[in-house]
Amino acid sequence: MHSSYETPLEFKKSTEKPLFGSFLRGFETLIIGMIASVLISLLLSFVVLYPKISWAQVQNQAPAQGQNPGSNSATNAGNPPAFQNLRIINQKVKDFLTTQSAGSPGKPEITVTPMEEGTQLTYCPSPEAFFPPNSAAWGRTTVGVRCGQPKPWTVYVQANVSIIANYVVAGAPIGQGQTISANELQLQKGDLTTLPTGIFTEFNRVIGQTARMSLVAGTVLKKEMLKMPLIVQKGQSVRVSSGGKGFSISTDGQALNEASEGELVKVKVSNGSVVTGIAKENGIVEVGGQSK
Numbered sequence: 001m002h003s004s005y006e007t008p009l010e011f012k013k014s015t016e017k018p019l020f021g022s023f024l025r026g027f028e029t030l031i032i033g034m035i036a037s038v039l040i041s042l043l044l045s046f047v048v049l050y051p052k053i054s055w056a057q058v059q060n061q062a063p064a065q066g067q068n069p070g071s072n073s074a075t076n077a078g079n080p081p082a083f084q085n086l087r088i089i090n091q092k093v094k095d096f097l098t099t100q101s102a103g104s105p106g107k108p109e110i111t112v113t114p115m116e117e118g119t120q121l122t123y124c125p126s127p128e129a130f131f132p133p134n135s136a137a138w139g140r141t142t143v144g145v146r147c148g149q150p151k152p153w154t155v156y157v158q159a160n161v162s163i164i165a166n167y168v169v170a171g172a173p174i175g176q177g178q179t180i181s182a183n184e185l186q187l188q189k190g191d192l193t194t195l196p197t198g199i200f201t202e203f204n205r206v207i208g209q210t211a212r213m214s215l216v217a218g219t220v221l222k223k224e225m226l227k228m229p230l231i232v233q234k235g236q237s238v239r240v241s242s243g244g245k246g247f248s249i250s251t252d253g254q255a256l257n258e259a260s261e262g263e264l265v266k267v268k269v270s271n272g273s274v275v276t277g278i279a280k281e282n283g284i285v286e287v288g289g290q291s292k
Contacts, residue, residue, distance in 0.1 A: 084121040084147075090114050093143045093157045096129035101137035103242050103275055103287035105201055105264065106165025106192055108137070113158040122151040136266070136274035137161045139193035162191040163276075167220065168200040174215040180226070182207055188220075197257055197264065198223040201278065205262025223260045232259040232279045240267050240275060242287040253285070 093112050101108035124147035135141050138161055146154040171186030178184075185203050192199070200206050200221055209226040219225075232238060232255050241250045253267035259279035266276050267285050277285040 080125070081123050084123050084127070086115045086117070086119060086121075089121075089127060089145050089155065089157065092127055092129050092145055093159055096143055097137050097141075097159055097161055100131070100273065100275075101161050101163070103277065104137065104163045105276065105278055105288055106163040109162040109164060109191075111160045111162075115155070115157060119155075121153050121155065122147070124149075124153070131273060132156065133272075136276075138163070138266075138274070138276060161193065163193050164189065165192055165201060167192060167195060168203060168206055170215045170217050170219040170221060172217050174211045174219075176211055176214045178211050180206055180209055180211060185221075192264070195220060196222060198259070199264060200262055201264065202262055205260065223263055226260075228260045230258050231261050231281055232265050232283065232285070234258045236283065238265075238267055238283045238285045240269055240277060240285050240287055242277075255285070 090112050094110055097110045097112075098108065101110070127145050127147050130144045130146065132142055132144050135143070140158070140160050142156050143159055144154060144156050146152070166187040166189050169186050169188050170184060172184045174180060174184050182203060185206060187203075192201075200223075205228075206221055206226065209228045212225055212227055215221070215225060223230075234255060234257055236255045238253055238255050239250055240253045241248070243249060251269050253269040253275070256266040256268055256274070259265040261279055261281060263279050264276055265279045265285055266274055268274050275285075275287055277287040280286050
């Protein structure tokens with residue numbers, strides 16, 4: 001009897017990794033890497049941006065410069081602030097001086113000294129600017145700002161008004177007793193508020209006049225240097241006239257200094273304000289903007 005003997009199958013463990021398993025492991029590694037990269041990016045963004053966001057929030061919550069504490073929260077709540085914004089007062093002074101100097105014989109340049117930070121005034125819906133006695137929109141000056149309600153207060157703010165314009169100087173030496181012609185005159189530009197009273201802003205009131213004294217080139221000409229009649233006396237009642245294209249305004253006032261024609265004269269008008277204009281004949285003082 002023939003017997004067959006079959007050799008049992010021998011299973012050997014393969015040392016090669018299946019292709020699909022390698023792919024899964026690679027994909028898993030890729031996903032883990034991407035997640036880690038995203039987490040690291042978010043962490044870095046938080047570390048960099050959080051201090052900036054916190055600082056911006058602090059700045060938004062802090063009161064603005066010149067604004068008293070507590071005003072922001074009240075305004076955001078829809079209610080009026082507890083304290084007056086000092087910047088509004090400073091702007092009110094500048095606007096007031098701009099209006100008051102509109103008739104000056106030159107270009108006004110206004111500088112307001114800011115109120116001291118930390119000054120606390122009750123909020124005022126309608127602060128009003130005014131001139132204290134003997135103040136004017138000329139040189140160093142003081143402007144008052146007052147509140148009527150809800151709680152009255154008054155403060156005084158320092159300011160400076162420069163009036164930039166041409167004025168007449170000797171363009172060449174002028175001898176005593178010499179009749180002055182245009183050849184001896186020159187215009188210079190500067191701040192009229194820093195010059196003495198009695199200066200001239202135009203040639204026509206100097207030409208043909210006689211010099212009382214010898215003058216060197218560059219001398220600022222004043223009325224007392226020339227033999228010329230006065231047309232405005234100190235304390236005289238005058239008519240202040242101002243106008244432009246299509247309009248004219250006039251009011252009565254009192255001259256605060258004497259002047260010859262063409263010279264600067266200060267006038268106190270009926271409402272107590274002081275304006276500066278150019279003396280003309282027949283008691284007329286012409287304020288800036290007058291049509292020729």
